[in-house]
C-alpha cells in the first residue's frame with residue numbers, strides 16, 4: 146500500500162489537472178480558473194470549473210468535485226488503481242504492472258472465453274433459422290410488417306429461436322458441459338432436471354459487450370405470447386454493465402441492443418407496465434430511461450419514474466440532444482452518431498434526482514412561493530422512495546440545487562409525510578443562503594492566506610467563533626489543517642467533510658476574490674464576534690421573559706447589560 150501511496154503522490158504532483166480534464170472537456174480560461182460544460186450533467190451554460198493551482202475541479206450545477214483521480218474515476222467509471230494508471234499514462238509516468246493473475250482468475254477467464262464462444266455459435270444458429278426455415282420465414286414476414294427489410298435483419302444480426310424446445314440444445318450439447326450450458330442463460334433446466342431451450346418461438350437480437358462480443362440475447366415474442374420481451378440473464382463474469390435501458394419503441398430497442406446495451410426493454414408507446422417492471426427486476430435493479438424528447442415522452446418518463454422508484458430501482462434518465470434541428474430518439478441518435486457516442490451518453494446519464502431537479506430548476510425560482518411550487522413538483526417522487534437513506538439524500542440535493550435551507554426543507558418534508566400530503570408548505574426562511582459572506586471570506590483566507598493563516602486559525606479557535614455556524618464543520622477542518630503548519634490541500638480538507646460541506650467548500654474556493662489582507666481578516670472576526678453577541682443576547686432575553694427565580698434573573702440582567710455594552714462599542 147505504501148508503494149501505491151507514493152506512486153499516487155508522484156503522479157498527482159506531475160499530473161496537470163487542466164490538461165487531463167481538457168482531454169474530456171473543452172475548457173476556457175475564466176479568471177483564475179478554467180471553465181467548460183460539465184461532463185456529469187446536461188447543461189447549456191458552463192458551470193464546471195477547474196483550478197490550475199489547487200488542482201481541483203468543481204461543478205456549480207451538480208456539485209461534483211474532486212481531484213484529478215476522482216475526475217478520471219467518474220469519467221471512466223473505474224476504481225482508483227485504474228484511474229491512477231490512466232493518469233500516469235497520460236503524463237508519461239511508468240508504474241509497475243499488477244501481479245500475474247491467480248489460478249482462480251485464469252479459470253474464470255477460461256470460462257468466459259467458452260461462454261463467448263457458445264453465444265457466438267448460438268448467434269449463427271439463430272441466424273440460420275431465420276434465413277432458412279419455414280418458421281423463420283414467418284418471423285421475417287413479421288419483421289417486414291414492422292419496417293425491417295431483409296437488409297436490416299441481416300445488418301442487425303436478427304435471428305429466430307424455433308419452437309421445438311431443444312433445437313439449440315442439440316446443437317450445443319456435444320461441445321459444452323451441462324453446467325456451462327445452463328450458466329449461459331441460453332439453456333434452462335426443468336423441475337425434473339431435463340434441459341431445454343430457454344428461447345422458443347422468439348425473434349432474437351444479439352447483445353454485444355463493449356469489445357463487440359455477443360454476450361446475451363434480447364428476444365421478442367412473435368404473436369401475443371407472454372412475456373413479450375425476454376432477455377437472457379446475466380452470464381457470470383461477462384457483463385460489466387449491470388443496467389437496463391428503457392426505450393419507447395421496438396425499433397429503438399433493436400438499435401440499442403445492437404449498440405451493446407445488454408438489457409433493453411421497449412415499453413411500446415406508453416410508460417412501462419407493472420408487469421414489465423417485475424420482469425425487468427429479475428435482471429437488474431438499475432435502469433436508464435431514454436424516452437423520446439417530446440411532450441408524450443416527457444410525461445411517460447415521469448410516470449415510469451414513479452413506478453420504478455416504488456419498486457426500488459436505481460433510475461437514471463437520458464435526454465438525447467437534438468441532431469441538427471431534429472429531436473433525437475435512440476434509433477436516430479445511434480444511426481447518426483454511432484453506438485459509442487450513445488454508450489457514452491448512457492454512462493453519463495444523470496440520476497433521476499438530477500433529471501427532476503434540472504426540470505424543477507427550469508421553473509421560476511425567483512420567489513419563495515415559486516420555490517414552493519418547484520419543490521411540490523418534486524415531492525411526490527420523494528415520497529415514492531421506500532429507502533429512507535435515499536430519501537434523505539434527496540432532501541440534501543434538492544436543498545443544494547434550489548438553494549433552500551436544508552433543515553427547514555427536511556422538517557417540511559417529514560411533516561408532509563406524516564400528514565400524508567403530497568403538497569409542501571414552505572416557510573420563508575427556506576430561501577436564505579446557507580453561508581454568509583463573512584464566513585465565505587474567512588474560509589477562503591484559511592485556505593490560501595499563507596502569510597497569516599495560522600494566526601487566523603488560532604484566533605478563531607480560541608474564541609470558538611465558528612461554533613454553531615452553518616459552516617462549522619468546514620471551519621473546523623480548515624482550522625486543524627492550518628494549525629498543523631503544513632500547506633493546506635483543498636482535497637485533503639474536503640476528504641474529511643460530508644458531501645454538502647465539501648460542495649460548499651469547493652464553491653467558495655472557486656469564487657473570484659481579491660488577495661486577502663490581515664486587516665480584512667480582523668474585520669471579519671469582529672463581524673463574527675458581533676453576531677455571536679447578538680445571538681446570545683436574544684437567548685438571554687428569552688430566558689428573562691420566562692420569569693426565572695430571583696438570583697438567576699439578576700445574573701441574566703447583568704449578562705444582558707454586558708452584551709449590550711459590547712455591541713454598542715462595535716457599532
Ligand SMILES: [Zn+2]
Nearest residue numbers: 183186204207
Ligand atoms: Zn455538473
